[in-house]
Amino acid sequence: MSTLLEIQDLSVEYDRHLVLDGVSLAVRTGEILGIIGETGSGKTTLARAVAGLAPVRGGRIAFDGTDLTALRGRARRAWRRTGALQYVFQDPLRALDPQHTVGTIVGEGLAVAGRQRPAEIATRVSDALTRVGLDPALAARRPGEISGGQRQRVLLARALAVEPRLLLCDEPVSALDASNRNHVLRLLAGLRDTAGVTVVVISHDLSSLAGIADRVAVLYGGRLAEHGPIGDVLAAPRHPYTALLVASAPSVRRERAVPAARLRGTGPGYDGGCNYSARCPFATAACATAPALSTVDGDRAVACHHALADLEFTS
Amino acid sequence: MLRVDDLRVTVGAEGTEAVRQVSLTVHKGESLGLVGESGSGKTLTCRAVLGVLPPGAEVAGGRITLDGTDLTTLDRRGWDRIRGGRVAAVFQDPASYLNPSLTVGRQLAEQLRLKRGLRRGETRAAAVELLEAMGIRRAEAVFGQYPHELSGGMLQRALIAIAVAGDPGLLVADEATTALDPAVQAEVLELLADLRERRGLALLLVSHDLAVVAQVCDRVAVFYAGEIVEQGPTADVIANPRHPYTEALLRVASLGDWRRRDLAVIPGRPPEPGAYPPGCRFAARCAFAAERCAEPVEPSTVDDRTVRCVRAGELALVGA
Numbered sequence: 001m002s003t004l005l006e007i008q009d010l011s012v013e014y015d016r017h018l019v020l021d022g023v024s025l026a027v028r029t030g031e032i033l034g035i036i037g038e039t040g041s042g043k044t045t046l047a048r049a050v051a052g053l054a055p056v057r058g059g060r061i062a063f064d065g066t067d068l069t070a071l072r073g074r075a076r077r078a079w080r081r082t083g084a085l086q087y088v089f090q091d092p093l094r095a096l097d098p099q100h101t102v103g104t105i106v107g108e109g110l111a112v113a114g115r116q117r118p119a120e121i122a123t124r125v126s127d128a129l130t131r132v133g134l135d136p137a138l139a140a141r142r143p144g145e146i147s148g149g150q151r152q153r154v155l156l157a158r159a160l161a162v163e164p165r166l167l168l169c170d171e172p173v174s175a176l177d178a179s180n181r182n183h184v185l186r187l188l189a190g191l192r193d194t195a196g197v198t199v200v201v202i203s204h205d206l207s208s209l210a211g212i213a214d215r216v217a218v219l220y221g222g223r224l225a226e227h228g229p230i231g232d233v234l235a236a237p238r239h240p241y242t243a244l245l246v247a248s249a250p251s252v253r254r255e256r257a258v259p260a261a262r263l264r265g266t267g268p269g270y271d272g273g274c275n276y277s278a279r280c281p282f283a284t285a286a287c288a289t290a291p292a293l294s295t296v297d298g299d300r301a302v303a304c305h306h307a308l309a310d311l312e313f314t315s
Numbered sequence: 316m317l318r319v320d321d322l323r324v325t326v327g328a329e330g331t332e333a334v335r336q337v338s339l340t341v342h343k344g345e346s347l348g349l350v351g352e353s354g355s356g357k358t359l360t361c362r363a364v365l366g367v368l369p370p371g372a373e374v375a376g377g378r379i380t381l382d383g384t385d386l387t388t389l390d391r392r393g394w395d396r397i398r399g400g401r402v403a404a405v406f407q408d409p410a411s412y413l414n415p416s417l418t419v420g421r422q423l424a425e426q427l428r429l430k431r432g433l434r435r436g437e438t439r440a441a442a443v444e445l446l447e448a449m450g451i452r453r454a455e456a457v458f459g460q461y462p463h464e465l466s467g468g469m470l471q472r473a474l475i476a477i478a479v480a481g482d483p484g485l486l487v488a489d490e491a492t493t494a495l496d497p498a499v500q501a502e503v504l505e506l507l508a509d510l511r512e513r514r515g516l517a518l519l520l521v522s523h524d525l526a527v528v529a530q531v532c533d534r535v536a537v538f539y540a541g542e543i544v545e546q547g548p549t550a551d552v553i554a555n556p557r558h559p560y561t562e563a564l565l566r567v568a569s570l571g572d573w574r575r576r577d578l579a580v581i582p583g584r585p586p587e588p589g590a591y592p593p594g595c596r597f598a599a600r601c602a603f604a605a606e607r608c609a610e611p612v613e614p615s616t617v618d619d620r621t622v623r624c625v626r627a628g629e630l631a632l633v634g635a
Contacts, residue, residue: 037496038496039496040466147353148353174493178569204496204500206569207569207571207573210572212578230573234573235573246573248500249501251526251529251530252565253529253635
């Protein structure tokens, strides 16, 4: 599989505070990559940096070979107008203009691109709404007049209307109940399977994410803790933080192989060392040096000194 | 401790029925989970218990009693004695329930003065101790911090501290962990379970996520379109659901399954208040619907399980 998006050594700084610290990650054409991690771990910042919405301090973001961080002025506007990359925001109520109709919202990207007549735009809007499982008649309604699940699908339809190659979805399902959540995630899987759209999706819901995603990246404190095929990573985590997330995920089945409490640690941690060391129950003197991301099992990578031989978490 | 009998809640100027025939009990130290989709009536029910229904909604029938006190006839001053003292609540989005311009400690101290009658000199130590009991490390430092300086998980712990400051017998948690990431969510759920154990606190937990309810609740009430469709011991309901909607909820819930698979959905949408059919309200989406499901259906109780389905006895449903 070829690489659509190549992120190299990406750092983002807000108010002299590093929010992303040297993240390298490749997104392959036609895959769904899940991003998980706690609030403040840099998930949203990573997606926003790719969309050109965060102040990149260092590193490179290449989309199909084009370095997006080097684009300026006219070249940057031209790239944006292609619509190749679309960002689906977190909070549908705040991301949708309450004064506009669903039709205007979904067609806005096409109108901005300026390539089409109004009649064509209307057709594309209907198509986009149909693709996300909505009745095209909803085009006449306003965001306040439809349900939360429908609003989330309108956001998705808006992104799809311009036929993107890459969709960045920031917690598209966290506000939805289980059935609507699965519905939206199935739509994303369908876009990958039938239209070859590449999707990056940020979610807290590990179990449903595992249902649709190909790979997962785990962020902790602005650094990449672990990445690899999602089924392997969640079934046998190599990083202690991934193991904690997995052991903490709620399930209707109560029994667990590893209780979350056993994976929580408290300690002073090491300044300049592994940024998880203060919370890690397995931290040793070796963790005073920040671990580099190293390849394990061929297709996986993990940033932990103890990842390989010492630790066994099964869950 | 809490007893809700045949509760009926109406909304809007026309008095559209949004909740009906809701009966439930929560005993001392017990936890009951209310689950269902948005609009199912679970939040209206818990807001009726707290006496904080949204504008336009009102209790139109039934009785809510807390330790023998009838809550449905309370006036404002009566509520002031109940809320914070005998029943308290935490909600989603903790930041919006705290004053951003006052420190966490000051807001907690205010509760301790109001509800425990502590004097100014005594509140600081009591507040720090309470924050520590909520699993907050560096409680001294957190006492002096403003809400924006704390993470979502810390804020929720601080709000739980404020909620239990008056030593209530019942805590209502409405989607209190929904916005948190799994590691923090698990910690807050463990804190709630711990408060039950140590303080004998009864818990009414509202969540759209059956998996969350399964983690902490002894019993569960499943809401659909303004009614309870099934109620019973959580483990039992999950292993052996008797209502088709409960089975459908189990199929879409998190099972701790990490494999690639087809994610289940419940086709269709629930009916809106005012457009409820006369018969079973789930029938239009139910795989087992028969002709007699168009007739009104009353809940029936066998052992400690209540089910509102005319076919409950004859269906072989799959649990988790």
